[in-house]
Amino acid sequence: MIDAAGLRVIRAISEEGSFTAAATSLGYSQPAISQMVRRLEERTGTALVERLGRTVRLTQAGQVLARHAGPVLSAIEAAESEVAAIAGLRAGRVRLMAFPSSSSTLVPRALALVKERFPDVEVSFAEGEPPESLAALRAGECDVAVAFTYEGTDIGRGEEHVETFLSRPLLEDEVRLAVPKNHPLAKADKAQLSDLADAQWIAGCPRCRGHLLSLATRAGFTPHVAFETEDYVAVLGLVAEGLGVALIPDLILRSAGNDRVVTLPIDPASRRTVQAVTTADLERVPAVAATLDALVDAARATCPSPLTAAISAR
Amino acid sequence: MIDAAGLRVIRAISEEGSFTAAATSLGYSQPAISQMVRRLEERTGTALVERLGRTVRLTQAGQVLARHAGPVLSAIEAAESEVAAIAGLRAGRVRLMAFPSSSSTLVPRALALVKERFPDVEVSFAEGEPPESLAALRAGECDVAVAFTYEGTDIGRGEEHVETFLSRPLLEDEVRLAVPKNHPLAKADKAQLSDLADAQWIAGCPRCRGHLLSLATRAGFTPHVAFETEDYVAVLGLVAEGLGVALIPDLILRSAGNDRVVTLPIDPASRRTVQAVTTADLERVPAVAATLDALVDAARATCPSPLTAAISAR
């Protein structure tokens, strides 16, 4: 029945003392005010202004509206400016969830970029492996997930498809074989996976373990997994002690090397793609978009690869 | 940019958890909500809801709007209900101004009627002779003036025209000649004004004095005004003491008689019309309309005259 526009008009009349002045103050034409008042009076069923010749004055009912106009309009303006701040990146919160090994360089660098560009945007951060982070994204518990997919790995056994969401590729991460320095393959150019059918394997995160199984199956064997840990520093330690071999993404080796371990490409090559994942809706939230951009930029700085080259060329 | 309708929609979505439920709760169709949200998102420049498959959830910006919706909408509802109370005569204030001699019966009776019919309507009352009461009406200091006009009297010398306003006739009030009981005319049927050219006159209020002058001029003389007072009881007292004669409206004689005074019609007859005066705008204020009605009813009860008969027949 009564909306913000009506209150604005009544307030302007009350403040300015005439329809014409109210019109100029609101940027309207005079008849617009005249008609607006008439409509309001029709709706409320009572006169709101007294037209006394050349001047107008509010009736009691008009004064009631004018009195309420202030609080209502300033609350609306407050809401608008809060939303505008979010839209203008002068406010906003992004909840980021990333898998542990990305936390070392990529994510911190991206967070720093966001902070530098938009100091008032808050980015909170939690660790989580892809299945959890995607579930959190779906559940609305985070806004951006930094996840990875292994090339050619078909997910789908209860896990979230990355394809359900909107994802931007960040890095191409080559999967290498890690062997102890004294291992027969240590000096080889590349390793045939099938040569390692009888090796003891050390597996990383569940997803990586799945990838290992998938690759091994394709190479015609079932790997014997002697140890399992999500901590890649530990994986490298185990390998260094000669307790087994492991598949390790190149990205991890950049932050956590071990000089008693040698890594070499495998054949057929395998890579994982690190992606920033969000939803189509959240991508329209400016702070989220800014975070995605920062992640892309951070990835480019982290590792110039064919993929990121392609992205920069774009 | 954002109006009450938008806030209502966002709040409904937040409360109901889906567009469809929000639509039913607001009495809209589902696409209406869908489009409303889209418009809001276009205007604000950021996503307001996350569509997660079948369910929707508000984004941070959406939550900002939902948070403000409550206060804003309840303030608007409060304003609406206050105005509705005024429109529905469950509230309201009328400032009445009446000339003194109407205060005796007509006005009190009318006030009682309003109080009986609409107990929550406040009518405040002040005395004032027609020129002042009309000026007050014009100045917005009162809402209804009970005034009178002398038949055939042309006003206009700086005074307010009753015709400027909207007036409803209440009573036809005959002007009679008051003489002492022992006056030569005391037993006459009627008095020729011209027979009183040499009499001492006692005048009432300024307006009444003006009327006396006008009538006398028409009768061919200039009256000798010996006394002047606005208090008609005093006028009657002066007449009773034989200090002069006076023109007195019949209405006054009903409440303030004096048995040492005789009144008789004058020739040519003269009457004043008692009117309830307001403005076209104020007449659309329900409490004002109710007061006017009460005045008409009170007048009918006070003095059944040809005029009031005509009004009831209408």
Add this chain to the structure above:
DNA sequence: TGAAATAAATAACTCATTGTTATATCATCG
């Protein structure tokens, strides 16, 4: 796994609202 059910998006259309300009009316003031 596939079909039914549920929910949101889209298309196409209608109608009311809310502006506009041009003009009339009306009160005030020199």
Add this chain to the structure above:
DNA sequence: CGATGATATAACAATGAGTTATTTATTTCA
């Protein structure tokens, strides 16, 4: 009494905000 300043009205255009019908997508359930 005419000029002026203010509101009202008329006619019209654009937009907003609904509607129904239909499509698309996700969940659920057999």
